[in-house]
Amino acid sequence: MTLLQTRVDEKTARNFVRAAKARGHTPYSLLQELVKDAAAQPKRRTWKKHFEWLDSLGMKPVPYGIVARQREEDGER
Amino acid sequence: MSYADTSFIAAAYAVDVNTPDARRYMAEEEPRLPFTFLHWPEVAKALWTNHPALAEAVWEELKDALADGQTLYRAELDADAVAQRAAGLMRHYAHRWPKLRAIDVMHVSAAVECHAKTFLSFDTRSYQRVLAHTQKLKVWPALTSEETAKLK
Numbered sequence: 001m002t003l004l005q006t007r008v009d010e011k012t013a014r015n016f017v018r019a020a021k022a023r024g025h026t027p028y029s030l031l032q033e034l035v036k037d038a039a040a041q042p043k044r045r046t047w048k049k050h051f052e053w054l055d056s057l058g059m060k061p062v063p064y065g066i067v068a069r070q071r072e073e074d075g076e077r
Numbered sequence: 078m079s080y081a082d083t084s085f086i087a088a089a090y091a092v093d094v095n096t097p098d099a100r101r102y103m104a105e106e107e108p109r110l111p112f113t114f115l116h117w118p119e120v121a122k123a124l125w126t127n128h129p130a131l132a133e134a135v136w137e138e139l140k141d142a143l144a145d146g147q148t149l150y151r152a153e154l155d156a157d158a159v160a161q162r163a164a165g166l167m168r169h170y171a172h173r174w175p176k177l178r179a180i181d182v183m184h185v186s187a188a189v190e191c192h193a194k195t196f197l198s199f200d201t202r203s204y205q206r207v208l209a210h211t212q213k214l215k216v217w218p219a220l221t222s223e224e225t226a227k228l229k
Contacts, residue, residue, distance in 0.1 A: 042145065045142060045145045045147040046148065047089070047100075047103035047104065047107055048103075050103075050138075050142070050148060051103070053138065054090070054092065054135075057131055057134065059092040059131055060092070060128075062091075062092070062093045062094070062127050063093075064093060065084060065093055065095050065199050065200070066087050066093045066127050067082070067083045067084035067088075067119060067123055067199070068084055068199065068200045068203070070119070070122055070126065071203065072202070
């Protein structure tokens with residue numbers, strides 16, 4: 001599978017070649033390493049994403065505060 | 078750092094009347110919340126009694142969130158220290174508020190043991206949020222007028 005044949009502008013390419021050399025890499029091996037690192041990064045979990053996921057479930061809202069009610073029903077007053 | 082009572086965490090995982098407020102707070106603050114030994118059974122009951130068909134999926138999501146530790150994390154709390162602090166609070170306040178419940182005192186104690194500054198709770202019909210206020214925790218949402226009256 002070919003993934004890394006990406007066209008970039010001249011200045012970016014030159015800077016990238018310089019950065020690769022400084023790190024003891026060829027441009028291709030540095031690019032491979034960056035892609036590998038990015039793929040290994042866990043996705044950032046946020047509350048925003050969580051609520052989008054919750055929306056996707058189509059959960060029917062209950063018309064009361066669940067925990068407050070369950071504590072009252074548990075009997076300790 | 079914030080500590081969320083189960084009423085708050087359940088509102089983020091099982092849709093109830095408080096979910097819109099929980100969502101608003103989470104969107105604005107993106108808090109990383111401690112999840113303690115007190116939360117497990119209450120969240121489980123909230124899910125399986127109110128949303129049984131979806132409970133398993135939500136439970137897996139909750140466990141994944143805890144494994145990531147980015148939105149919820151497993152607080153390293155000494156259960157005995159939490160209970161002893163709770164006992165001290167109960168000794169001090171039970172006479173003043175006879176309806177003060179053990180679970181409420183335990184959550185406030187856990188919040189203090191976690192060094193929380195803010196206490197998130199929707200349980201306005203108990204003495205929990207009032208007790209949190211006495212422990213110098215900032216309570217969110219703000220105390221209701223009925224709760225403030227309990228402080229007098």
